[in-house]
Amino acid sequence: MKPSWAGLLLLIAVIVVLALLPMLVNNYWLRIATGALMWAGLACSWNMLGGYAGYINFGHSAFFGLGAYVTALLMGDRLAWPFFATLPAGIVVTALFAIIIGAPTLRLRGAYFAIATWAFAEVLIQFASVMDFTGGIGGIGLPPFLDERFFYFAMFGAAALTYLITWALFERSRFGLKVKALRDHEPAAEAIGINTSLVKLQTFVLSAVTASVFGAIFAYWVTFINPKSVFGGDITDQMVVMVLLGGLGSLWGPALGGVALFVVNRIIWMYWGDTAFYIAILGAAIVLVVLFLPNGIAGLFSRRVAVSGAVLDKAVGNLVGGGPGRPS
Amino acid sequence: MSAAEGKTAGTGEPILVVRELHCHFGGIKAVNGVSLDVGRREIAGLIGPNGSGKSTLFNLISGTVTPDRGQIRFDGHEIGGRKAHAIARLGLARTFQIPAMFDNMSVTENLLAAAAEGHWQGARERAADTLALLKLEHVADNRASDLSGGQQKLLEFGRVVMRQASLILLDEVTAGVHPSIRRIIVDAIARLRERGTTVLVIEHDMEMVRNVCDRIIVMDAGRVVATGPFNDIVRNSEVMQTYLGRPQ
Ligand SMILES: Nc1ncnc2c1ncn2[C@@H]1O[C@H](COP(=O)(O)OP(=O)(O)OP(=O)(O)O)[C@@H](O)[C@H]1O
Ligand SMILES: [Mg+2]
Numbered sequence: 161m162k163p164s165w166a167g168l169l170l171l172i173a174v175i176v177v178l179a180l181l182p183m184l185v186n187n188y189w190l191r192i193a194t195g196a197l198m199w200a201g202l203a204c205s206w207n208m209l210g211g212y213a214g215y216i217n218f219g220h221s222a223f224f225g226l227g228a229y230v231t232a233l234l235m236g237d238r239l240a241w242p243f244f245a246t247l248p249a250g251i252v253v254t255a256l257f258a259i260i261i262g263a264p265t266l267r268l269r270g271a272y273f274a275i276a277t278w279a280f281a282e283v284l285i286q287f288a289s290v291m292d293f294t295g296g297i298g299g300i301g302l303p304p305f306l307d308e309r310f311f312y313f314a315m316f317g318a319a320a321l322t323y324l325i326t327w328a329l330f331e332r333s334r335f336g337l338k339v340k341a342l343r344d345h346e347p348a349a350e351a352i353g354i355n356t357s358l359v360k361l362q363t364f365v366l367s368a369v370t371a372s373v374f375g376a377i378f379a380y381w382v383t384f385i386n387p388k389s390v391f392g393g394d395i396t397d398q399m400v401v402m403v404l405l406g407g408l409g410s411l412w413g414p415a416l417g418g419v420a421l422f423v424v425n426r427i428i429w430m431y432w433g434d435t436a437f438y439i440a441i442l443g444a445a446i447v448l449v450v451l452f453l454p455n456g457i458a459g460l461f462s463r464r465v466a467v468s469g470a471v472l473d474k475a476v477g478n479l480v481g482g483g484p485g486r487p488s
Numbered sequence: 489m490s491a492a493e494g495k496t497a498g499t500g501e502p503i504l505v506v507r508e509l510h511c512h513f514g515g516i517k518a519v520n521g522v523s524l525d526v527g528r529r530e531i532a533g534l535i536g537p538n539g540s541g542k543s544t545l546f547n548l549i550s551g552t553v554t555p556d557r558g559q560i561r562f563d564g565h566e567i568g569g570r571k572a573h574a575i576a577r578l579g580l581a582r583t584f585q586i587p588a589m590f591d592n593m594s595v596t597e598n599l600l601a602a603a604a605e606g607h608w609q610g611a612r613e614r615a616a617d618t619l620a621l622l623k624l625e626h627v628a629d630n631r632a633s634d635l636s637g638g639q640q641k642l643l644e645f646g647r648v649v650m651r652q653a654s655l656i657l658l659d660e661v662t663a664g665v666h667p668s669i670r671r672i673i674v675d676a677i678a679r680l681r682e683r684g685t686t687v688l689v690i691e692h693d694m695e696m697v698r699n700v701c702d703r704i705i706v707m708d709a710g711r712v713v714a715t716g717p718f719n720d721i722v723r724n725s726e727v728m729q730t731y732l733g734r735p736q
Pocket of ligand 2: 542543544585
């Protein structure tokens with residue numbers, strides 16, 4: 161992407177509005193904005209591997225949940241760590257698990273990785289549900305801290321950092337060239353000296369730890385978590401749909417998709433409460449995007465990012481094995 | 489200084505030594521005991537009928553496919569069975585028979601990616617030079633998937649140029665391209681040789697082979713059946729029977 165003045169001005173305007181938002185809206189809307197920022201950040205973290213590297217992660221909620229549980233456990237009565245001290249701990253734990261899951265499976269075709277990540281999230285749900293120290297199905301509480309502004313700025317900071325890292329690493333550095341090259345043609349990427357297994361693993365770890373930071377902030381924010389609320393498959397589903405809706409493999413697509421879908425979610429919730437209806441909307445959104453908006457919302461605005469559909473082809477090809485893997 | 493003038497250059501050993509190399513796919517013995525040498529700064533042509541194992545031999549040398557058994561020595565390193573990226577970093581570069589584009593990246597990014605691992609210093613300038621050399625400047629910002637077939641061949645060749653390798657393997661880089669594009673590639677190969685690069689080319693076009701190659705290696709049914717200067721090979725009617733007596 162070439163930087164344009166109009167785009168830069170728009171970005172500055174958005175940052176200014178977001179920075180001033182707590183003075184402009186009441187706590188109800190501030191909570192919604194906090195959630196929107198979290199989902200924009202989570203979608204971006206999923207997109208690092210799914211969009212830039214073309215490897216579909218069906219268990220990303222595992223890392224969100226790990227971050228949440230590490231923070232909840234460390235801040236509990238017995239240990240009583242301060243919140244910010246729990247973040248590095250969550251990052252280390254998440255990175256270790258990402259390496260354990262990713263190192264063996266990212267060498268193989270995408271399907272193995274997709275199944276492994278999905279299974280890992282399922283295992284964590286069961287594990288957290290039966291263990292005593294995690295509070296079982298009942299879940300676990302955190303020391304309440306009821307400062308909406310703190311959580312708004314925490315999510316804002318985390319989301320801003322996530323996008324900054326994504327921009328610097330995937331759009332502006334040679335690391336990004338390596339990631340996109342292996343997505344588009346793995347044997348050719350190897351042939352120009354790229355250690356594709358290592359680059360995929362690095363991307364996966366980065367994507368996982370980002371999700372865990374959002375999980376940590378989320379746990380402290382809502383002051384109570386249980387296995388379903390942080391490991392649930394619907395969390396991954398939402399991230400995937402947000403990225404597809406916004407534009408797979410683009411920088412701003414996940415932000416657009418994340419905010420759009422979260423707002424729809426809140427509106428439905430306002431009128432119909434906690435309903436399975438939302439799941440139907442997610443499903444319909446996927447179908448509509450694939451049929452009518454293959455390049456996502458981002459593709460509507462920019463010709464340059466209009467590659468999402470092709471990236472989806474690569475990612476799906478990776479998954480089923482016909483795609484880029486064949487030398488000739 | 490180019491990579492070809494690296495530490496082991498100038499020693500008598502050929503840059504590439506292959507011995508008794510085997511590789512099979514199911515029941516097909518695609519490469520069935522190949523032995524060959526390629527000398528430093530040589531431009532060698534690899535010819536043979538369809539399915540004789542030429543591309544598979546390239547895949548084995550470059551590490552894209554793992555050999556069943558046999559030795560491959562490249563620039564003093566035993567590389568048989570090593571990972572493709574490790575072999576590439578030793579100074580070997582290749583093209584693929586079916587153009588292997590990074591479809592969703594721009595033409596410039598395709599070239600830069602080839603420098604991402606290794607000689608990153610000055611990569612942007614070299615990418616610009618390569619675009620000029622291959623006359624691709626006007627499509628520099630296009631997506632690779634939007635290029636014509638001939639332009640894709642050029643771009644893939646350009647990635648090899650960017651690698652600054654000491655040995656390059658070209659798999660039918662001029663097949664099916666417009667004569668003007670062929671001209672560009674032939675000139676660029678000559679430039680590479682001036683730089684001290686060794687080149688092994690798979691080529692079906694005998695005119696091209698005659699003009700470009702110092703020496704010919706003929707494969708048939710997974711084996712090397714003849715090797716020598718172009719004129720000797722052409723005079724050997726048995727070999728020509730093998731090569732030309734079948735549909736190409
Ligand atoms: N990945 C693979 N899986 C199965 N069989 C393969 C594979 N690669 C090559 N083969 C088979 O190995 C044999 C040699 O193929 P190869 O591509 O090396 O021949 P070639 O000399 O390059 O032919 P061409 O001139 O048509 O490019 C063929 O029978 C081919 O079908
Ligand atoms: Mg071939």
